[in-house]
Amino acid sequence: MLTMMMSIAHRITGAALYFAMLLLAWWLMATASGPNAYATVQWFMGSVIGRFVLFLCTWALLHHLLGGIRHLIWDLGYGFEPNEREWLARATLIGSIGLTLILWIVGYMVVGAS
Amino acid sequence: MSVTGHDMRTPLQRVRGLGSARSGTRHFWRQRLTAVAGIPLTVAFIFVVLALMGRNHAAAVQILGSPIVAVVMLLFVLNMTYHMWLGMQVIVEDYVHNEFRKVALLMANSFFCIVVGIACAYALLKLSFGV
Ligand code: HEM
Numbered sequence: 001m002l003t004m005m006m007s008i009a010h011r012i013t014g015a016a017l018y019f020a021m022l023l024l025a026w027w028l029m030a031t032a033s034g035p036n037a038y039a040t041v042q043w044f045m046g047s048v049i050g051r052f053v054l055f056l057c058t059w060a061l062l063h064h065l066l067g068g069i070r071h072l073i074w075d076l077g078y079g080f081e082p083n084e085r086e087w088l089a090r091a092t093l094i095g096s097i098g099l100t101l102i103l104w105i106v107g108y109m110v111v112g113a114s
Numbered sequence: 115m116s117v118t119g120h121d122m123r124t125p126l127q128r129v130r131g132l133g134s135a136r137s138g139t140r141h142f143w144r145q146r147l148t149a150v151a152g153i154p155l156t157v158a159f160i161f162v163v164l165a166l167m168g169r170n171h172a173a174a175v176q177i178l179g180s181p182i183v184a185v186v187m188l189l190f191v192l193n194m195t196y197h198m199w200l201g202m203q204v205i206v207e208d209y210v211h212n213e214f215r216k217v218a219l220l221m222a223n224s225f226f227c228i229v230v231g232i233a234c235a236y237a238l239l240k241l242s243f244g245v
Contacts, residue, residue, distance in 0.1 A: 025233040031178065
């Protein structure tokens with residue numbers, strides 16, 4: 001059950017990141033355009049909606065990254081035993097949520113310190 | 115495939131270049147190639163984002179314009195847009211069976227990924243060379 005949901009989650013996070021790349025493109029283009037455009041994009045990213053979207057993006061990226069590593073492990077021919085699959089699915093989910101929280105705590109510490 | 119029993123090729127060599135679109139393994143292989151490359155690049159990308167957080171415009175430009183950061187970001191952006199182009203192609207092929215819609219979506223996918231990739235790459239180059 002969990003392993004099935006993890007497979008679908010890999011596809012959904014991949015598709016979400018596909019569109020999230022628009023945010024990166026917008027941010028980079030704005031930074032390259034100058035201080036005014038940069039201020040606008042920074043305002044959006046710092047708003048409640050912006051932070052929420054970026055939080056979900058962080059989780060999607062980390063979940064897809066760990067899920068991708070899981071796929072690569074399977075490609076090498078390992079991790080097919082039922083208990084191994086279960087373990088990998090759990091590690092992907094717990095790892096992605098844990099790393100997301102850690103990154104955001106570090107992020108707030110970085111901003112707070114500067 | 116050989117029927118004489120003297121085929122010296124490995125199974126992987128036999129399937130190379132075959133498949134429904136004669137590009138099955140090449141597509142698969144590039145998806146894996148960009149995935150493997152994506153692991154260190156994504157980790158590096160996360161560190162760059164952390165370094166950029168809360169900076170003013172001048173500082174952000176300076177960080178993104180330094181050679182190592184710029185090259186890492188360019189590799190990340192180009193690798194990831196290629197990866198997501200291949201990935202979305204698989205998703206479209208899996209779910210869309212109407213031939214016209216499929217071709218239209220595959221085209222849209224190509225345009226989207228090229229625009230995103232070029233926009234990111236152009237911005238990064240402009241930040242480096244300041245033109
Ligand atoms: C901006 C970052 C990324 C985007 C936009 C993205 C997008 C996608 C998309 C749209 C798919 C197709 C999903 C499917 O067929 O179910 C996919 C598949 C895949 N991604 Fe990513 N991806 C990203 C980062 C990564 C990273 C860092 C890895 C590293 C491990 C990775 C590993 C994979 C693998 C192995 C697959 C194939 C899964 C399969 O065969 O079912 N991706 N990605």
